[in-house]
Amino acid sequence: MVPMRTVTLNNGVTMPQLGFGVFQVSEEDTYETVAEALRVGYRSIDTAAAYRNEEPVGRAIADSGIARDELFVTTKLWNDDQGYDAALAAFDDSLRRLGLEVLDLYLLHWPVPGKRLDSWRALERLAREGRVRAIGVSNFMPHHLDELLTRAEIVPAVNQIEVSPFLQQREARAASERRGIVVEAYSPLTKGQRLGHPVVGRVAREVGRTPAQVLLRWGIQHGMVVLPKSVHPPRIAENAALFDFALSPAAMAELDALEEGLVTGWDPREEP
Ligand code: NDP
16 A cells, blocks of 8 residues: 555645546446555545546445545535535535545535535535535635635635646645645646656656656645546556655756646636
8 A cells, every 4th residue: 555645624624635536437437446546545536526426436435445534535516506505405416426424525616606605605504514524616716715715604625726837826826825725736647748748757767756656746745635537557556656755856846847827627717
């Protein structure tokens, strides 16, 4: 089993700094993929109602035999279900599909205009009722956070956004971190698009690791939670071996210089 590290959220809950992402993992593949991740040592799984694989995630967790309190499960409220009452109902549906009594982390998947504040009130209620241990947001840019924090009674525990050396989100990270909100980096491997970059390759050779491990370790050393996805067992293991090496300050500086505004998925910056 690989060594693992945790971060402490602003409500005292701890979560692994490495999570396993299951976006675009088919319903058929999810059970075995998650089971493999748990065998390797991942203890945090990042799914979403929109991924349509909460049910096999739940089965893989149940069959793993791992104690519930050693696992950290995240799911997300999809856009169609935003609004106060709809969010409460969608949470019940997600929990039932996952087969869990209490969720570890529930996120607003996207800052849906006109609805996100009501959705957040619903998440606050779920947190107060003890049905979820932490609540957070995803794809929130600084203006979304500013608005939310004028009304929120509970400060989000995390903000899950796309981050890699090629899309560093410095403003959104700073806006999150100065409020004690942990940043979770999604698509930390650039969906594979920059694994062949020469600087990443050179740093990888210098440190005796792979390009994927270098990108993930960069996020870890910046204090973020990283959420790689793979359906291939050797890569699942490779992506988890992050806590037995370090990048030098010089290597970090070289990676910090790779910003190019590379968005590989959707772009929340223009969402009002
Ligand atoms: P990633 O950056 O994790 O890249 C995944 C891609 O890289 C896949 O094609 C995978 O291929 C490949 N890959 C994985 N590991 C390696 C490796 N070691 N060497 C070479 N190639 C590799 O992209 P994702 O977009 O999947 O993001 C990860 C997670 O982040 C998601 O699963 C999800 O949990 C979360 N996310 C959240 C979003 C949000 O809006 N909140 C949006 C997007 C993602 P293969 O599987 O074939 O190995």
